[in-house]
Amino acid sequence: MVAFSRRVPQRLESNRLTEAAAARGEIPFDLSVSNPTACGLPYPDGLLAGLADPAGLRYRPDPFGPPGTRAAVAREYERWGARVDPARVVLTASTSEAYSLLFKLLCDPGDTVVTPTPSYPLFDQLSRLDGLATHPLPLDPDDDWRPVLAAAHAAPDTTRAVIVVHPNNPTGSYLHPEDADALASTCRGRGWAVIADEVFLPFPLAGGPGSERSFATREDALTFTLGGLSKSAGLPQLKLAWIVVSGPEALVAAALARLEYIADAYLSVSTPVALAAPQILSASATVRSAISERCRGNLVILRELAAGLPAVTVPSVGGGWSALVRLPAVLDDEEMAVRLLTERGVAVQPGFLFDLPMDGAIVLSLLTPEPIWRKGLAEIFDAVRSWL
Ligand SMILES: Cc1ncc(COP(=O)(O)O)c(C=O)c1O
Incomplete structure (x- = not known):
């Protein structure tokens, strides 16, 4: 058996x-x-023409992806007035994979991640697949879905990260700047990281406080900001997403060195897709x-x-x-x-x-x-x- x-x-x-x-x-x-x-x-016609670029015939393994693609991803953040250093961009095959790499970076089996609720149903599955427990961070329906911050304070000592979804799926709510500051301060104080899932940030509707801000340049706590082509270019089949690392300089350097070790074990991003991405990103508006x-x-x-x-x-x-x-x-x-x-x-x-x-x-x-x-x-x- x-x-x-x-x-x-x-x-x-x-x-x-x-x-x-x-x-x-x-x-x-x-x-x-x-x-x-x-x-x-x-x-648009020709959106995927770059996939046929002969440069894709040559394999040059790079754990974080080709530099030109990381620079193109960094430029995306100019839309939110954020200057992202391409050296802090890590390419992944999907946001799901980004979560898995970050769970491996931050957590040991049995550790805990704080997850918003209600939210994206895959968090339970993704954390369980990496041997982790979840602790809920309730969003209050009577207070514009703002997080009940006391619940984050009550998270167990095994906690390693707090996930925020900005704007959240399915409530459409953004993390209010005051709550983002409070959560970052808790994370810094307790030695936790922030994982900010911004896959829907390019799609504002009614907006709201915080809707014009990205987490990608937050410096107060170790922060991992996630985005990807599946939503920002409406192309989930291309399998290209990214992590932007920000926070206190020494922590960012330590996190990037370890992420490189993890990403090098998988090398999961396809070369033709990564090489085509800059042109796809600029045509995706x-x-x-x-x-x-x-x-x-x-x-x-x-x-x-x-x-x-x-x-x-x-x-x-x-x-x-x-x-x-x-x-x-x-x-x-x-x-x-x-x-x-x-x-x-x-x-x-x-x-x-x-x-x-x-x-x-x-x-x-x-x-x-x-x-x-x-x-x-x-x-x-x-x-x-x-x-x-
Ligand atoms: C909040 C959130 N993050 C991530 C994803 C999926 O992204 P990917 O296709 O890059 O794994 C979804 C898909 O619906 C989502 O709702």
């Missing part, structure tokens, strides 16, 4: 919603689609505009259609690709999502998947093509009326 690692759950069961989706087959109104390449967005336009337009439609229903609320969305919709909590959110799928052919994400601390919340993808969005929303609101 082989004993498998407890990093992977012993029972790999699908949830009711996945089973309902498999049983249904085709879904006419998928309002949960988060893959930008499946949403009919216009990508049009993709970002198309995505932003889609998200803004869909949010307007959502508010219009929800306006006639007093029991439905659409909280402000600071930034990102998701909208939270609060429906009357006549059913639990999993039941609601299953019924919308089986009875109406509409796919939504139930709030519990993100640990949303309220009943009746669903999460919708603002990337959804407009005709599907309109029809799907009409189905949802019609169903809600029938449940009341």
Whole structure:
């Protein structure tokens, strides 16, 4: 009998919603689609032409990636008025991989990372796969989703890092500058690092305090700022992301030396993708505009259609690709999502998947093509009326 690692759950069961989706087959109104390449967005011709650059025929292993690409990533931060030194940019194959490298850099098995809740559902899985525990940092729905800082202070002594998502998925909320300062001060005092996931920073909607700031040049605590092509250029299939390291000089140098050791063991970034990235980054503004336009337009439609229903609320969305919709909590959110799928052919994400601390919340993808969005929303609101 082989004993498998407890990093992977012993029972790999699908949830009711996945089973309902498999049983249904085709879904006419998928309002949960988060893959930008499946949403009919216009990508400029020749966007990937650089992948054929003959320079990609030569393998020059470099743990942090080609210098020209790191410089191009550093230039991206000029949009937030931040001057990033390319020597502090580390390329990775995805943000998920960036988390894994950072967990290896900062933590021993059994250590703890503080994770925001509600937030990106993958944190539990990613930390468990690196043998780590999580400690929740609740975001307060009655206070613009600001973090309950006392919860970070109460984190165990095994804590090594605090993750912030700026803006957060799915609440769309930015980390308020006062909270960013307070968290950095706690981290500096306790010897923890800050991991700031800014994959949605290029996509502001209503904005909010902090929306114009990146963590990439914070100097007060050891800080790792994450970004990547999967969101900033709408190209998750290219598998290119990055970490920007900042903080007190000596800590940055020590962290970079160790990150180089870790990255050198994997060398996972593809050379043709890394070489094509500077040109893709400079051409990606049009993709970002198309995505932003889609998200803004869909949010307007959502508010219009929800306006006639007093029991439905659409909280402000600071930034990102998701909208939270609060429906009357006549059913639990999993039941609601299953019924919308089986009875109406509409796919939504139930709030519990993100640990949303309220009943009746669903999460919708603002990337959804407009005709599907309109029809799907009409189905949802019609169903809600029938449940009341
Ligand atoms: C907050 C957050 N970080 C990271 C990612 C994924 O990024 P990548 O494709 O680079 O792993 C997502 C994807 O939805 C996300 O919501």
